[in-house]
Each structure stands twice: as structure tokens, then as C-alpha cells.
Amino acid sequence: MRHLRNYLVLVLLFSLFSVLFQHKIYEAALKNRLSAESTDNEKFRAEFYSDAMRKDRELLSESCLSFLSAVERDIRYFPIPLSEADSSLGTSYVDSWMGAREYKGKGVHEGTDIMADKNERGIYPVVSISDGTVTNLGWLEKGGYRIGITSPSGAYFYYAHLDSYADIKEGDTVIAGQFLGFMGDSGYGEEGTVGQFPVHLHLGIYSFEEGKEISVNPYYVLLALEDKKLKYYYI
Numbered sequence: 001m002r003h004l005r006n007y008l009v010l011v012l013l014f015s016l017f018s019v020l021f022q023h024k025i026y027e028a029a030l031k032n033r034l035s036a037e038s039t040d041n042e043k044f045r046a047e048f049y050s051d052a053m054r055k056d057r058e059l060l061s062e063s064c065l066s067f068l069s070a071v072e073r074d075i076r077y078f079p080i081p082l083s084e085a086d087s088s089l090g091t092s093y094v095d096s097w098m099g100a101r102e103y104k105g106k107g108v109h110e111g112t113d114i115m116a117d118k119n120e121r122g123i124y125p126v127v128s129i130s131d132g133t134v135t136n137l138g139w140l141e142k143g144g145y146r147i148g149i150t151s152p153s154g155a156y157f158y159y160a161h162l163d164s165y166a167d168i169k170e171g172d173t174v175i176a177g178q179f180l181g182f183m184g185d186s187g188y189g190e191e192g193t194v195g196q197f198p199v200h201l202h203l204g205i206y207s208f209e210e211g212k213e214i215s216v217n218p219y220y221v222l223l224a225l226e227d228k229k230l231k232y233y234y235i
């Protein structure tokens with residue numbers, strides 16, 4: 001009888017300990033999330049759109065939640081359609097957020113690179129992830145031929161290193177899935193420079209808060225769009 005009592009006390013203590021411990025973990029997680037008052041927060045930016053973030057959305061501050069919801073509302077298609085004609089024309093990407101980059105000094109990677117399996121400029125079409133307005137179009141030393149599209153909810157999508165543009169200009173309205181241009185390897189030099197790196201699309205996603213442009217990791221957004229690939233005919 002005494003043994004049983006001791007046993008029960010132990011079980012009780014253990015359960016109490018587990019509950020307390022779990023509560024501590026939960027509290028720590030809560031604190032971590034809530035500390036992201038603004039979208040300008042390392043953790044928020046790095047884990048943007050991850051399953052965990054979208055699930056625990058009640059833990060996000062107002063501005064973080066509003067940006068997350070904006071992107072959720074606006075994204076429709078993966079930026080590179082599948083080729084209906086040649087299934088070997090695949091693409092791939094990894095989470096390279098904040099990876100080291102070097103061009104005229106040290107930098108960090110504020111985007112995701114979608115690499116072309118076939119390293120040839122001008123083959124893969126790039127389409128708009130969302131509806132929006134073309135707010136930037138033209139050469140940037142780092143980004144090469146780039147397009148910036150502001151979606152209806154105010155998220156900014158940046159497509160860089162294009163080979164050429166579709167027939168669009170700044171101020172135009174585009175719809176999700178619309179052809180923007182061909183993937184290329186432009187950039188890292190004066191206008192027209194190509195071949196400084198393999199053919200890829202650099203995708204950036206930005207929020208604007210109090211006049212400040214804040215990049216977030218596009219990796220989880222792309223993962224969420226994996227089953228939203230259009231089919232285009234290209235070889």
C-alpha cells in the first residue's frame with residue numbers, strides 16, 4: 001500500500017513537472033513571437049510564411065499579421081511555369097536567406113534564387129506571382145534587368161537578373177500568372193552585363209513599414225506555391 005502511495009506521488013510530481021515545463025516552453029515561444037512588434041525583426045523575416053508562423057498567427061503583432069495576411073491574399077502562382085513541351089526544364093531552390101554574397105564587398109542574400117536546370121538565358125518564362133502594378137522596371141547594377149511589382153495589399157515582389165522583358169512598362173497593371181520576361185543572368189556590372197553567375201531568378205519580397213523597405217525570406221512562400229505552377233509552352 002505504501003509503495004503504491006509513493007508511486008502515485010511520483011506520478012503526480014512528474015505530471016506536475018511536465019505541465020510546468022511545457023508551459024515554460026510555450027511562454028518562451030510566445031515571448032519570442034510577440035517580441036516581433038514590427039516586420040523589421042530577424043526571426044519574423046527569416047521564418048516568414050513558414051507553417052509554424054501561419055498556424056500560430058494569433059501570436060503575431062498587428063503589423064506582422066497584417067503583412068502575412070497581405071501576402072496570403074495576394075499570391076497565386078509560382079513564378080516559373082512548367083514547360084509543357086520539355087519536362088526536363090526544371091528549376092530548384094534552397095533556403096539561402098542571409099547567405100554570404102560578394103559583389104563589391106561583402107553582403108548577405110535577401111531573397112531566394114530559383115536556379116534553372118538548363119543554364120541558358122532566355123528560355124524560362126517568369127510570371128507574376130500576384131496581381132499588381134509594375135512599380136519598377138529597368139537596370140540595377142546588382143539586380144540586372146529587374147521588375148518590381150506592388151501587389152494590391154501592398155507587398156513588393158522583386159524579380160531580378162532577367163534576360164529580357166515582356167511588353168510591359170512602369171505603371172502597367174499586371175495579373176497573376178502574366179508573363180513578365182525571360183529568366184537570365186544579367187547583373188553585377190554596367191547595363192547589359194551577363195554571365196557573372198548561372199541563369200536564375202532572384203526573387204525578393206518586401207514589406208513597407210513607416211517608409212522603410214524590409215525584406216523577408218521568400219523561401220516558404222515559394223514552398224507554398226509548389227502546387228501552383230502554370231503550364232507554358234517553351235523549349
Ligand SMILES: [Zn+2]
Pocket residue numbers: 109111112113201202203
Ligand atoms: Zn539572389
